[in-house]
Amino acid sequence: MEAHNSQPTVSLQYVDPQVDELLKHSIRTQLESLLKAKLTTGQRQLLLKKSFVDAMTLVLSNTQVEHLQLVNTFEAMYDQAVQSMALAQLSQEQLTRQYVSASGLIMSPHNCKHTIKDVYRIKGYARGIDLAIQSKLKHSPSITILYPACGPFAPLLLPLLSYYKDSNTFTSQQINVILVDVHPGAILSLQQLIKDLQLDDFILRIEAADATEYEPAESIDLLVLEAMQHGFTKEGQLSIAKHLVKFLNIDGWMIPQNVSVRGMMVIGETEFNQQWKEVEYSHSLNTNTSAQQDRVELGEILNINKSTLLNMQELELQDGVKVIPASKIKLPTGVKDMGERILAIYAHIDTFADEGVEQYDSGVTHPRPDMTFYIDAKPRDVEHTHFVASSGDMVQFYYQLSGLPGFVPVKL
Amino acid sequence: MQKFAVFTGSCQSLPIMQYLLKNNRLACVVLVDTQQNHDLMQLQHWLQQSAIETLTYKCSDDKGLIAQLDRLAVNRGLIYLFRHKIRPALLQYFTGHLVNIHPSPLPDYRGPFPLYWQLRNGENTIALSLHQVTELVDYGNIAADVEIEIHPFDTMNSVQYKVAQALPRLVEKYCQLDEKKEIKWRKQEGDGCKSAPQIEQQQLIVNWQKQTGMQIVNMARAGNVDFGCALFQLRGEAFQLLQASVVDSTLTGVQAGMVIEVDRQNGLVIKTVDGALRLDIIGTQLGGFDGYRFAMLFGLEAGMSLVQKNF
Numbered sequence: 001m002e003a004h005n006s007q008p009t010v011s012l013q014y015v016d017p018q019v020d021e022l023l024k025h026s027i028r029t030q031l032e033s034l035l036k037a038k039l040t041t042g043q044r045q046l047l048l049k050k051s052f053v054d055a056m057t058l059v060l061s062n063t064q065v066e067h068l069q070l071v072n073t074f075e076a077m078y079d080q081a082v083q084s085m086a087l088a089q090l091s092q093e094q095l096t097r098q099y100v101s102a103s104g105l106i107m108s109p110h111n112c113k114h115t116i117k118d119v120y121r122i123k124g125y126a127r128g129i130d131l132a133i134q135s136k137l138k139h140s141p142s143i144t145i146l147y148p149a150c151g152p153f154a155p156l157l158l159p160l161l162s163y164y165k166d167s168n169t170f171t172s173q174q175i176n177v178i179l180v181d182v183h184p185g186a187i188l189s190l191q192q193l194i195k196d197l198q199l200d201d202f203i204l205r206i207e208a209a210d211a212t213e214y215e216p217a218e219s220i221d222l223l224v225l226e227a228m229q230h231g232f233t234k235e236g237q238l239s240i241a242k243h244l245v246k247f248l249n250i251d252g253w254m255i256p257q258n259v260s261v262r263g264m265m266v267i268g269e270t271e272f273n274q275q276w277k278e279v280e281y282s283h284s285l286n287t288n289t290s291a292q293q294d295r296v297e298l299g300e301i302l303n304i305n306k307s308t309l310l311n312m313q314e315l316e317l318q319d320g321v322k323v324i325p326a327s328k329i330k331l332p333t334g335v336k337d338m339g340e341r342i343l344a345i346y347a348h349i350d351t352f353a354d355e356g357v358e359q360y361d362s363g364v365t366h367p368r369p370d371m372t373f374y375i376d377a378k379p380r381d382v383e384h385t386h387f388v389a390s391s392g393d394m395v396q397f398y399y400q401l402s403g404l405p406g407f408v409p410v411k412l
Numbered sequence: 413m414q415k416f417a418v419f420t421g422s423c424q425s426l427p428i429m430q431y432l433l434k435n436n437r438l439a440c441v442v443l444v445d446t447q448q449n450h451d452l453m454q455l456q457h458w459l460q461q462s463a464i465e466t467l468t469y470k471c472s473d474d475k476g477l478i479a480q481l482d483r484l485a486v487n488r489g490l491i492y493l494f495r496h497k498i499r500p501a502l503l504q505y506f507t508g509h510l511v512n513i514h515p516s517p518l519p520d521y522r523g524p525f526p527l528y529w530q531l532r533n534g535e536n537t538i539a540l541s542l543h544q545v546t547e548l549v550d551y552g553n554i555a556a557d558v559e560i561e562i563h564p565f566d567t568m569n570s571v572q573y574k575v576a577q578a579l580p581r582l583v584e585k586y587c588q589l590d591e592k593k594e595i596k597w598r599k600q601e602g603d604g605c606k607s608a609p610q611i612e613q614q615q616l617i618v619n620w621q622k623q624t625g626m627q628i629v630n631m632a633r634a635g636n637v638d639f640g641c642a643l644f645q646l647r648g649e650a651f652q653l654l655q656a657s658v659v660d661s662t663l664t665g666v667q668a669g670m671v672i673e674v675d676r677q678n679g680l681v682i683k684t685v686d687g688a689l690r691l692d693i694i695g696t697q698l699g700g701f702d703g704y705r706f707a708m709l710f711g712l713e714a715g716m717s718l719v720q721k722n723f
Contacts, residue, residue: 022708092676096704098714099673099681100666105715108674234715321665385667402665403672404715 020092022110027082045196048080049162052197056163059123060130067281070119078117081153081193085113088192094185100403101182103212104227104236109152109185116155120283121226121362125156125255128351129224132253133160136221137174143221144204146247148180148211148240152189156224161202172201180207180214211240220247223254231345231368232261233406238304238324238399245309256357258305258350261407263298263329263397265341268369270294282366284358296335301345301397301407302326314401326397326407331375333391339377343370345407373409387411414587415439417486419469421446422493423455424576428513431580432490433462437587439484440465442477444496469494474501481505488590490583491545495524498545510545511555513582515575518543519604522550526608527571530562531634533606534626537561540575540582544597553597556585567636611639618644618653620669620719625658625684632656641695645720646710652695661688669719671712679703682718 024031039047055077058065090109098108116122136143147157157177164170181187187208194203207214211227223244228237237259245254266272275291276282302324315323335341346367349357357365372379374388387409389395394412399405416432418425419442432438441459443452445468459466467480478501489510491498503510516526517539523529530538539559544552558581560574589595616635618628628642632653635641641652659681663672666683673681679690680703691703701709 096708097673097675099675100663100670100683100714102663107714111713319664400665403663404666404670 020090020095022092023086023090023095026110027086030079030082031086033079044080044083045198048084048196049166049198051077051080052159052162053166055122056126056159059126059159060163067119067283070123074117074119074122077159078114081116082113084193084196085109085152085189087196088188090185090188094183094188097183097185101210101236102403103210103239103401104403104405105229105234106182107151107235109183109189112151112186113153115151116153118155118362118364121357121364122155122159124349124355124357124361125224125226125351126160128257128353128355129156129160129222129255131355132222132255132352133170133175136253137170140221142174142176144176144178144218145222145224146178146180146216146220146244147224148214148244149225149227149236150179150181150186150190152181152183152186153193154179154190156226158193158197158199161199162197165199165202175202176204176218177202178205178207178216178218178220179203180209180211182208182210184208212236212243214244216244216247219249219252220244221249221252223248223252225254225256226364228259228347228364230347230363230366231370231406232259232302232347232399233345233368234404236405238405239401241304242309242312245306248306253352254306254309256349256351258303260300260348260350261302261304261326261345262348263301263343263345264367265296265298265332265335265338265375266344266367266369267294267337267340268342271344271367272369282360284361287360296332296338296341298329298331298343300327301329302399315398322401323398323408324401326399328394328396328412331389331391331393331395335391338375338391341375343373343375344368345370370407413437414488414590415484415486416488416490417442417467417481417484419489419491419494419498420455421495422451423458424451424572425492425579426455426458427576427579428490428492428583429464431583433464435587437488438464439486440467440481442467442469442494444469444494445471469496471496474499474505478502478505489545492579497549500547503545503547506545508544511542511586512545512550512552513579514541514543514550515539516608517541517557517559518550518554519600519602520606521608522604523608523610525611527568527575528611528634528639529606529608531566531568531571532630534630535562538571538575540578542582542586543600551600553599555595555597556582556589558582558585565633567633568638569636613640616640616643618642618718620644620682620684621667622685624686625656625689628653628684628689629656629658637695644718646712646718649697651706653691653693654695654700655692657690657692658684659688659690663688667717667719669717671707671714671716671718674704674707674712674714676704680707680712 055073058073095110096108099106227235229235270291275288279286312324344367346359347365359365372386379386389411396410396412398408400408414437416437417440421444489506491512518541537559539557541554542556543554546552558578560578631642636654641654643650668683668685670683672683682689694701694706
């Protein structure tokens with residue numbers, strides 16, 4: 001036990017006055033429970049570690065786990081993690097700053113803290129990363145993992161490392177992790193969380209840097225990356241991956257191993273409303289067969305993996321905007337109600353081996369409706385942002401690598 | 413001896429009356445027989461306290477008014493903020509000595525809202541033009557004018573205050589020229605390239621995809637606060653932009669109207685067609701907020717667009 005145990009009110013003394021008002025407001029439930037419990041630092045750290053280990057135990061289990069049990073376990077992990085964040089003493093600036101950088105959206109720690117509750121995103125990644133680590137360590141005494149844009153909780157790795165440490169699956173001699181984030185608030189939170197989880201020995205470095213510019217000195221065995229939003233928009237996943245893939249060992253892996261971004265024409269009401277009326281939660285296992293059959297798939301718009309990233313051609317437009325040519329697609333013909341349909345773009349993520357995150361499993365794979373794309377229909381007010389085409393037209397998609405990345409269709 | 417009748421409907425003309433009163437040139441004040449408002453009631457109260465004779469301008473005819481002006485031996489008329497067209501009989505009574513003060517460098521900004529449009533167009537200076545009243549509104553020959561500098565931070569109210577301060581100077585200039593019979597009536601050249609029409613509701617709405625940052629800044633301060641400021645919409649609700657500032661942005665490929673930063677120090681920053689704009693003060697049903705607090709309270713995130721359809 002630590003020396004803190006002899007001072008049972010220590011958490012009472014330092015939690016209350018130093019937490020920023022905004023954070024205090026948004027996590028008051030967790031703070032109240034922390035205050036009520038009158039825990040010592042050691043006791044709080046134990047609960048934190050247990051919540052992380054419990055979540056990973058369920059996630060890595062090969063037996064069926066109820067959705068509610070997963071949700072509750074992840075909620076407990078979130079509650080503990082935000083208590084740790086509260087102790088990191090972020091100023092309001094560090095907590096809430098969010099902005100659009102040249103390569104994508106930088107979220108505030110205040111907003112990103114919820115990512116750790118995204119059950120199936122973390123499940124898909126953690127299971128994939130676990131398999132990749134196991135596989136790598138079969139042939140190598142140690143590996144280096146780079147996790148850029150990891151946010152304040154590094155949720156794809158820290159729970160897994162906690163599990164490894166608790167179960168003695170792997171040691172810190174075997175796994176070296178570099179965590180990178182550009183947000184000073186995320187760095188402070190990470191430092192506190194790693195200290196609380198006592199994972200310092202697994203962490204080679206925490207770098208405060210823009211992931212699209214960061215150059216690791218080490219060769220990287222695993223590049224773990226999740227910096228995307230639905231429809232593969234807004235965040236800089238592609239720019240980061242394209243830059244950092246160069247630092248992977250020749251046999252290094254990127255996780256996710258493959259991201260397939262696809263387009264479909266849907267009736268909005270059927271796809272986004274009717275389909276989910278009878279189910280408890282949205283998930284790929286709960287999709288409705290008739291709604292799925294009603295879709296008109298356009299096919300894959302962009303495929304991102306180590307190989308495609310290394311071969312990607314970047315074009316610079318006149319206004320300085322960089323684009324990547326994506327797929328050419330022939331718009332389907334013979335669809336009677338095409339004029340009533342909207343384009344929805346969704347991603348399918350293969351993290352590693354058979355593990356992944358499918359459509360509707362997570363916010364990042366949720367299909368994103370694009371209300372500026374018209375086939376066989378005309379917008380009420382034509383604006384330069386609207387794309388208007390007809391069935392049978394050939395469309396070239398480009399991916400714009402700007403402050404808010406996203407797809408731009410061009411009629412050929 | 414000049415004996416003035418001042419035609420007005422607003423307390424903003426008090427400096428004129430005070431100047432004329434002090435110089436024993438004020439015979440009476442003519443007010444419109446119209447619906448009461450706070451400004452007019454205040455003016456009436458001041459006139460009563462100052463024991464200034466008040467006449468009523470009737471919308472039906474001028475006979476009674478002309479008789480009273482004649483009784484008071486009024487030989488000069490000065491109009492300021494009197495939103496009624498003068499009929500020929502009254503023009504005839506004054507025989508060329510009825511003048512109006514229009515707060516713009518005529519012939520530019522003819523119309524009912526000259527100060528608003530000069531601020532909105534980002535003019536660095538405005539002029540007060542004292543001109544002869546003719547049947548065509550704002551078209552008469554100019555006798556005198558004064559120039560007023562506009563500070564980049566001026567709002568409608570602060571410009572009105574500056575105008576009020578400059579009014580006695582202009583009236584004095586006119587009176588002296590008139591006394592010395594040295595008025596050189598200057599014809600208004602051309603029709604002017606800028607106008608000051610009635611403000612339509614649609615003109616108060618920010619068009620993120622077309623307006624530059626500076627145009628939005630000027631729109632907000634011109635409308636701050638009596639003219640509804642500049643309006644923008646978020647999730648179907650309209651908000652008033654009272655103050656904004658242009659900030660640098662080198663971001664490319666980001667559509668105008670997009671939130672590009674929410675930060676306690678840097679505030680709420682929106683991409684514009686030519687750079688970026690910080691929304692400094694926003695009026696809501698819940699009160700006024702700076703951009704940062706507005707963003708936090710109303711859930712505005714970086715990457716969200718303020719461009720609304722069918723507003």
